[in-house]
Amino acid sequence: MPDAFAIGRLNHVALVVDDLSAATATWRDTLGATVSEPQALPEHGVTVVFVDLPNTRIELLAPLGDGSPVSRFLEKHRVGGMHHVCVEVEDIRSARDHLIERGARVLGDGEPKTGAHGNPVLFLHPADLHGTLLELEETGTRVGHGSGEH
Numbered sequence: 001m002p003d004a005f006a007i008g009r010l011n012h013v014a015l016v017v018d019d020l021s022a023a024t025a026t027w028r029d030t031l032g033a034t035v036s037e038p039q040a041l042p043e044h045g046v047t048v049v050f051v052d053l054p055n056t057r058i059e060l061l062a063p064l065g066d067g068s069p070v071s072r073f074l075e076k077h078r079v080g081g082m083h084h085v086c087v088e089v090e091d092i093r094s095a096r097d098h099l100i101e102r103g104a105r106v107l108g109d110g111e112p113k114t115g116a117h118g119n120p121v122l123f124l125h126p127a128d129l130h131g132t133l134l135e136l137e138e139t140g141t142r143v144g145h146g147s148g149e150h
Contacts, residue, residue, distance in 0.1 A: 008088030
């Protein structure tokens with residue numbers, strides 16, 4: 001019997017930025033995109049702004065507090081850059097278990113945390129995905145972007 005698991009659609013691409021206000025202004029004023037208000041996520045050590053595009057989102061990330069994981073990223077990439085790709089899954093725990101059975105490593109303690117959209121999220125080790133940090137976001141039956149939801 002074929003394996004039933006498959007990742008869902010692209011939810012967002014996350015970019016670490018060295019200046020969140022300037023990056024937000026560029027996406028809003030120069031590129032004409034709709035942007036959210038900044039949202040602090042202390043559990044993740046970041047402040048985020050979402051840029052809504054017709055087919056996905058861009059997540060702008062800036063460090064929040066001491067020891068932010070994106071501070072280390074900015075030490076290596078002084079002006080910022082792509083941090084991770086987020087894909088949707090229907091059931092994050094069964095996705096996690098499926099991926100671990102196939103050798104993927106989940107970062108942290110392996111338990112989902114609440115992400116910026118209020119949904120459970122997990123991150124997979126970039127070494128297991130050819131250099132890309134992958135975020136899984138449980139969306140269940142959520143419908144598409146463009147509905148004004150963040």
